[in-house]
Amino acid sequence: MSFNFDNPSIKKxxxxxTFGIEKESLRIDTKGYLSHTKHPFHDNPHIDRxxxxxxxxxxxxxxxxxxxxxxxxxxxxxxxxxxLSNLKSGRELLWPFSNPPYVKGESDIPIASFKxxxxxxxxxxxxxAKKYGKKKMLFSGIHFNFSFDDKLFEEGxxxxxxxxxxxxxxxxxxxxxxxxxxxxxxIVYLTAASPIMNGSFLDESLMEKDVVTPYSSARCSEIGxxxxxxxxxxxxxxxxxxxxxxxxVDSGQLKSFSELYYPIRLKSRGESSLENLAQSxxxxxxxxxxxxxxxxxxGIMKEDMDFIxxxxxxxxxxxxxxxxxxxxxKAITNVKLAAKYDDENTVxxxxxxxxxxxxxxxxxxxxxxxxxxxxxxxxxxxxxxxQKDKILNKNKRYAEIIRNKFGQNYVEKGxxxxxxxxxxxxxxxxxxx
Numbered sequence: 001m002s003f004n005f006d007n008p009s010i011k012k013x014x015x016x017x018t019f020g021i022e023k024e025s026l027r028i029d030t031k032g033y034l035s036h037t038k039h040p041f042h043d044n045p046h047i048d049r050x051x052x053x054x055x056x057x058x059x060x061x062x063x064x065x066x067x068x069x070x071x072x073x074x075x076x077x078x079x080x081x082x083x084l085s086n087l088k089s090g091r092e093l094l095w096p097f098s099n100p101p102y103v104k105g106e107s108d109i110p111i112a113s114f115k116x117x118x119x120x121x122x123x124x125x126x127x128x129a130k131k132y133g134k135k136k137m138l139f140s141g142i143h144f145n146f147s148f149d150d151k152l153f154e155e156g157x158x159x160x161x162x163x164x165x166x167x168x169x170x171x172x173x174x175x176x177x178x179x180x181x182x183x184x185x186x187i188v189y190l191t192a193a194s195p196i197m198n199g200s201f202l203d204e205s206l207m208e209k210d211v212v213t214p215y216s217s218a219r220c221s222e223i224g225x226x227x228x229x230x231x232x233x234x235x236x237x238x239x240x241x242x243x244x245x246x247x248x249v250d251s252g253q254l255k256s257f258s259e260l261y262y263p264i265r266l267k268s269r270g271e272s273s274l275e276n277l278a279q280s281x282x283x284x285x286x287x288x289x290x291x292x293x294x295x296x297x298x299g300i301m302k303e304d305m306d307f308i309x310x311x312x313x314x315x316x317x318x319x320x321x322x323x324x325x326x327x328x329x330k331a332i333t334n335v336k337l338a339a340k341y342d343d344e345n346t347v348x349x350x351x352x353x354x355x356x357x358x359x360x361x362x363x364x365x366x367x368x369x370x371x372x373x374x375x376x377x378x379x380x381x382x383x384x385x386x387q388k389d390k391i392l393n394k395n396k397r398y399a400e401i402i403r404n405k406f407g408q409n410y411v412e413k414g415x416x417x418x419x420x421x422x423x424x425x426x427x428x429x430x431x432x433x
Contacts, residue, residue: 002316003156003317005313010152010156010280011375016149018063018064018146019144019309020059021144021145022057022060022142022298023142023298024056024057025094026079027054027084027095028094029093029129030415030419033108034101036054036108036110037054037087039053041083046061047059050112050137051137052111053110055137055138056080056094056124058076067302067359070300073300077297077298077299078425081093081426084422085422095418096159096418098139098218098292099198099218099219100139101410103201103204106133107411108134110362112125122413124256125137128259132351139225142290143290145287145306146285148316153168167238170237171237173284174235174236174237175235176312177241179318181328182327184334185337185360186364188220189216190390191291192338193303194215194292195215196402197211198210198211205394210410212406214340215342216339216397217291218337220263220289220335220338221339221340224336224339227254229253231260231400232244232329233328242274245274248260256273258272264286265286266285266286267282267285269283273380276350290304294417295402303387306383307387313380317371334348334350338357343357344356344359344418365391368380369381372384380398
């Protein structure tokens with residue numbers, strides 16, 4: 001089941017959809033250490049915490065274009081920066097990298113505090129800390145949420161053999177989740193931006209050392225934040241998809257749906273639970289493998305958001321293929337391999353063929369060019385070219401740029417960047433007053 005973009009009624013709606021962003025960042029003091037002040041944004045529903053009390057999570061509204069959601073992300077990000085610059089307890093900054101700055105051990109990582117009816121959220125975080133260790137929780141990143149426009153579903157439903165519109169939507173999203181999981185390695189490879197870390201992440205006695213890792217994305221690599229096993233899911237129906245996750249909860253391997261550390265999740269608006277997903281059906285897909293990009297003041301390039309949108313359109317047009325348990329394990333293995341820095345000698349198994357990450361990525365992008373060229377979509381071709389240039393010119397890879405700029409004195413230079421971004425925002429505010 002896929003969208004037939006040769007149908008004019010479907011083609012005219014191919015770019016329609018909605019977008020939302022969730023962005024995690026660590027609050028730090030002006031010396032590059034983790035903040036130990038309480039979360040200062042309790043009155044703003046768009047600004048919460050993730051695992052740590054000092055791990056800010058910005059959640060945008062949902063918009064019909066990447067430009068609009070980017071602008072809201074920027075607005076919320078700037079609000080955080082301005083408030084942190086004027087705290088009564090002293091100025092703080094947002095750390096611009098996925099990998100943390102100085103860490104003085106696990107006692108330096110304050111679990112987010114909740115009260116009353118929300119106390120369970122704190123208890124859940126304590127469970128995670130015990131199971132995975134606090135340090136891995138410091139990895140910060142971006143979640144990209146996407147949903148197709150209902151017009152696209154309505155036109156596609158007319159062509160389908162489905163008897164239920166809701167089931168049709170669920171099946172489209174299930175198929176997309178399969179394909180996006182298969183291709184998650186590509187997004188990791190093209191957006192990886194965390195090749196450097198401070199030695200204190202590995203051992204607090206190494207705080208004076210920089211570590212140039214063998215990874216372009218430490219958080220998506222084998223040392224990143226993963227479950228202790230590779231989950232395999234069922235994608236033939238939403239009921240079976242939910243049951244396959246619930247089986248891991250029932251066996252005690254997962255505490256809840258939220259503990260499924262997988263690059264792709266199917267979600268329903270509202271409460272993040274399997275019960276809500278079963279009752280409401282799928283409303284959007286969540287991509288969870290994006291690093292914070294320190295080369296952007298807000299942590300993500302709009303060009304990468306546009307590319308993910310193009311990849312979604314491309315994949316949902318492709319023929320569906322069975323996604324066996326062994327292929328799912330291979331897909332997750334590919335993600336961890338694509339997070340390695342050496343893209344020429346690192347080999348993944350993609351579509352049954354062993355290829356270097358670099359070659360496999362070029363093959364996909366060339367096929368995407370053919371697809372969008374068929375429909376004379378010049379804007380899409382420009383978006384793909386931006387990604388292709390990263391592969392063909394090593395100096396345009398984010399990980400390469402970051403290695404060169406921050407490979408020595410990582411925290412000191414990262415702190416300078418934090419100050420620069422914050423000062424620019426504060427100056428802009430002063431000029432507009």
